[in-house]
Amino acid sequence: MNTPAPPCRSMMDLRKLTPARVGLGRAGASLPTTALLAFTLDHARARDAVHAAFDAQVLIAALGDLGLEACNVRSRAGNRADYLRRPDLGRRLDQASQQVLVSKSGGAGQLALVIGDGLSPRAVHAHAIELVRGLIPQLAADGIKLAGVAVATGARVALGDEIGAILGARMVVMLIGERPGLSAPDSLGAYLTFAPRVGLSDAERNCVSNIHRAGLSYDEAAYKIAWLIRQGLARQVTGVALKDESGDRTPQCIT
Structure with a gap:
């Protein structure tokens, strides 16, 4: 008995499964007008996302509604232009922020x-x-x-290391806006680092990325982050030494 051949799949079928730019077609040596205009629009959205205003006080107020007292800190990048041109400035706190965090250190918490x-x-x-x-x-x-909650302006991922170290936390979780892509200008990432201190490399972090409405859901992301926090604290490692084995289990909603 001959096994029937699988049905032929078209490029349009593939386009239904991904926001990636595949099967756009062509007009001569270029893209069709519709595809070109869509690319230009997404590029503009990505640029706008990089330069969008950041309101730390709005976030601090929203965290307060969740029962979390947060402080406002800044990196050494004096403005957005400096932040984009000098990534190193975004990895260290300014002096005033260091003093704010020192005044809040010494608690019994494990996580910053x-x-x-x-x-x-x-x-x-x-x-x-x-x-x-x-x-x-x-x-x-x-x-x-x-151990503490902070909202940071002009932040790179490594800024969390200094914040966690000053607060005396065993681990830090940094929630940060990821580099905008042409299909996701509003993707959030979570970076977890055990024993935070200045000078760590990205090999010593775990990352849960692509948190947005068309990507990883809030429940899925929270489940993975909580699993990594729990296992990181128990094993006293993060990064390449801690593999995400949370698997495909359905996140449990806690009420």
Whole structure:
């Protein structure tokens, strides 16, 4: 008995499965007008996301509504132009912020939570609070206490290392706007680092990325982040030494 051949799949079928630019067609040696205009629009959205305004006070107020007291800190990047031209300035706190954090250090918490603008402030305003809302009950269920919460302006991922070190946290979680892509200008990332201190490399972090409405959901992201926090604290490692084995289990909603 001959096995029937699988049905032929067209390029249009593939386009239904991904926002990636595939099967756009062509007009002579160029793209069709519709595809070209869509590319130009997405490029403009990505540029706008990088330069979008970041309102730390709005986030601090929203965190307060969740029962979290957050402080406002800044990196050494004096403005957005400096931030984009000098990534190193975004990795260290300015002196005033160091003093603010020192005054809040010495608590009994294990985890420092940092929300930073990163390369897409739009992503942070769109998704960070809802992600934190889903993460709080996960942390409570595991008995993990916060050593402090900070909202950081002009932040690169490594800024969380200095914040976590000053607060005396065993681990830091940095929620930050990711570099905008042409299909996702508002993607949020979460970076987890055990034993944070200045000078660590990205090999010592775990990342949960692509948190946005067309990507990883808040519940899925909160589940993965909580799993990595729990296992990172238990094993006393993050980064290449900690593989995400949370698997495909359905996230449990905690009420």
